[in-house]
Amino acid sequence: MSTVKAPSPAEGDGAYHQIFQALDIGLMRANLEGYILEVNPRFATLLGRDPDGPALVGLHLADITRPEDLASTLAQMDVALAGERQPWLLPPRQTLVEGRRVWVSLEVTLLRDAQGQPLEFVGIAHEGPPPPHPQHAPAATPPPQHQGPPRA
Numbered sequence: 389m390s391t392v393k394a395p396s397p398a399e400g401d402g403a404y405h406q407i408f409q410a411l412d413i414g415l416m417r418a419n420l421e422g423y424i425l426e427v428n429p430r431f432a433t434l435l436g437r438d439p440d441g442p443a444l445v446g447l448h449l450a451d452i453t454r455p456e457d458l459a460s461t462l463a464q465m466d467v468a469l470a471g472e473r474q475p476w477l478l479p480p481r482q483t484l485v486e487g488r489r490v491w492v493s494l495e496v497t498l499l500r501d502a503q504g505q506p507l508e509f510v511g512i513a514h515e516g517p518p519p520p521h522p523q524h525a526p527a528a529t530p531p532p533q534h535q536g537p538p539r540a
Contacts, residue, residue, distance in 0.1 A: 414492075414513030420506055422449040422465060434492045434513045436483040449509075454481060461496075468498040469506055480516055490515050 408415060414431030418424050424447050429439035435452060437444065444452065453461050457478050468474040475497035483492050493516045499507045 414494075414511070416444075416511035416513070418449055418509040418511070420469065420508065422462075422509070423447070424449065424452075425508065431511070431513050434483065434490075434515070453478075457481075464496070465498075465509065468496075468509075471504075474498055491517060 408426075408428050411428060412430055414434040415426075415428045416424060416431050417426045424444050427444045432439040432444055435444075449461060449465075450458055461478065464474070464476040468476070475495050478494040478496070480491045480493045482489050484490075492513055494511055494513045496509055496511045498509055501507055
């Protein structure tokens with residue numbers, strides 16, 4: 389586990405900390421190695437964890453990522469660190485939140501400093517609609533047929 393910690397606005401700014409804790413979306417910060425630095429209570433809840441239970445801080449992202457998403461998540465972290473495409477979305481997953489099943493989406497991005505150097509990963513989790521079921525997805529419509537120039 390890395391001992392280097394990115395500076396946290398929460399350490400010196402009471403307003404930041406109050407906002408971070410009160411938001412109704414889940415927020416997570418992780419260092420460049422993937423170890424969790426900070427989460428708000430909603431993030432823990434959306435992961436199906438008790439916000440007052442065992443801390444998520446210090447765990448690796450691999451510890452909270454579903455096995456079917458792990459290889460993709462680690463690959464996306466490498467892609468982001470290489471300066472290629474980001475942010476990325478994990479597929480919506482069902483979790484048990486406050487006694488009910490909900491779909492949760494997670495978007496992750498890599499924050500960089502003014503010189504473009506990587507600082508830390510930030511994740512945003514929120515409840516969302518379920519992904520379209522293939523059975524219920526709208527039928528593909530064929531592209532319009534070209535019929536030539538309009539007639540005068």
